[in-house]
Amino acid sequence: MDLEVYDETQKVSPEMIQLIKDVLDFAGNYISLPANTEMSVTLMDNERIHEINKEYRGVDKPTDVISFAIEEEDPDELPIILPEDSDFEIPKNIGDIMVSMDKVYEQADYLGHSPERELGFLVVHGFLHLNGYDHMKAEDEKVMFGLQREILDAYGLKR
Numbered sequence: 001m002d003l004e005v006y007d008e009t010q011k012v013s014p015e016m017i018q019l020i021k022d023v024l025d026f027a028g029n030y031i032s033l034p035a036n037t038e039m040s041v042t043l044m045d046n047e048r049i050h051e052i053n054k055e056y057r058g059v060d061k062p063t064d065v066i067s068f069a070i071e072e073e074d075p076d077e078l079p080i081i082l083p084e085d086s087d088f089e090i091p092k093n094i095g096d097i098m099v100s101m102d103k104v105y106e107q108a109d110y111l112g113h114s115p116e117r118e119l120g121f122l123v124v125h126g127f128l129h130l131n132g133y134d135h136m137k138a139e140d141e142k143v144m145f146g147l148q149r150e151i152l153d154a155y156g157l158k159r
Contacts, residue, residue, distance in 0.1 A: 064103035097126035
């Protein structure tokens with residue numbers, strides 16, 4: 001997977017950034033995403049995620065994670081036409097995840113587990129949203145949260 005991680009806080013350790021890359025690469029393999037899948041993760045503080053949450057979701061408070069999926073087909077966009085004999089594949093960009101590092105530490109402390117586990121949980125949660133999973137209905141929640149737990153347990157980030 002082609003993954004970019006942006007640290008707006010400029011305070012996140014290289015180990016935590018590597019954890020994000022490793023757990024999302026693992027999650028991508030777990031759900032059999034194509035290797036050329038692209039996405040990004042931006043790490044920020046509560047103030048910045050509050051602004052984004054208010055602007056895009058109409059919720060006037062900070063949150064822990066927000067996912068912005070990129071729509072596959074835009075009827076207003078001109079299609080890219082490749083020659084028939086081309087073996088080039090266009091990478092699939094699935095979107096962007098934003099994580100509040102303030103919330104990572106607050107929630108890890110409150111829940112009694114490591115910040116690494118909380119960060120892994122949040123990025124996998126956002127990642128699953130980018131891949132079409134949701135938890136608005138009880139049956140969807142069961143599927144998404146079950147898969148989330150499977151991925152984190154298999155990776156080794158158990159509660």
